[in-house]
Amino acid sequence: MPETVGGVPGELLDDLVAEYDSLRALVVPGTDLRAATPAEGWDVGAGVAHLAGCDRLAADALAHPNEFERARPLTDEGLASLLDAHITVRRALSVGALRADWAEQFTGLITALRLSQRGQKVPWFGPPMSPATLTTARVMEYWAHGQDIADGLDITPEATDRVRHVCHLGFATFGFSFAHRGLPVPDAVPRLELRLPSGVAWSRGGADTRTDAAISGDALEFALVVTQRRNHRDTSLVAHGDVARQWLEIAQCFAGPPAPGRPATTG
The missing domain is CATH 1.20.120.450 (dinb family like domain)
Structure with missing residues (x-):
């Protein structure tokens, strides 16, 4: 233990x-x-x-x-x-x-x-x-x-596998992201299939057979999205299913009023 x-x-x-x-x-x-x-x-x-x-x-x-x-x-x-x-x-x-x-x-x-x-x-x-x-x-x-x-400060911070904690919190606040905006909470949370900076695979969810929804890609990018430091359109994350796509639009893993997030820099 x-x-x-x-x-x-x-x-x-x-x-x-x-x-x-x-x-x-x-x-x-x-x-x-x-x-x-x-x-x-x-x-x-x-x-x-x-x-x-x-x-x-x-x-x-x-x-x-x-x-x-x-x-x-x-x-x-x-x-x-x-x-x-x-x-x-x-x-x-x-x-x-x-x-x-x-x-x-x-x-x-x-x-x-x-x-x-x-x-x-x-x-x-x-x-x-x-x-x-x-x-x-x-x-x-x-x-x-x-x-x-x-x-x-125009510095690129070191990427470490500690980002998994941010990804975990992002996954855990799936329902909060919807309810916080007065939206119905989907029945099942999309799977996360992410890659940590070390190259190790990291995942959450997937046990619920009611959904085929999933988000896959880079863990750092997912963490940037759920903390609203990057717009998902500026990342290479792939969303499978409407619920997963909607989640990336509204994801918020921090307290406070619903935040608008960062605007996309790409089309």
């Missing part, structure tokens, strides 16, 4: 730390925090500030769930205001000060995850989740915002 640290598989916790380390290696002293990213209205500093603020929120949700639940916003507008405040309060920080604050918040999150318990339900912006699922969500956030930051 895989080692578990608190309520989180050790390998998953290690992968979150690795995502943090890889992004931190890009945001070094001298980095232009005002460099624009592909996320409209967000610069590099905003991306880092958002991650630091959400690390603090996640640590609070783990350590003080009742207080977190009482204080959390109940509307999308309230959540947007809270997340904007994380950026605003850190706006004037130098690179060094922002990195120090970021390190403090991330260390607090890792400590809280190590102290979590299996079976614990952690309140968040949506249904409560396990510490392991919260960790997966933080990996996704670090990976997705890391893509924006790397793009803003």
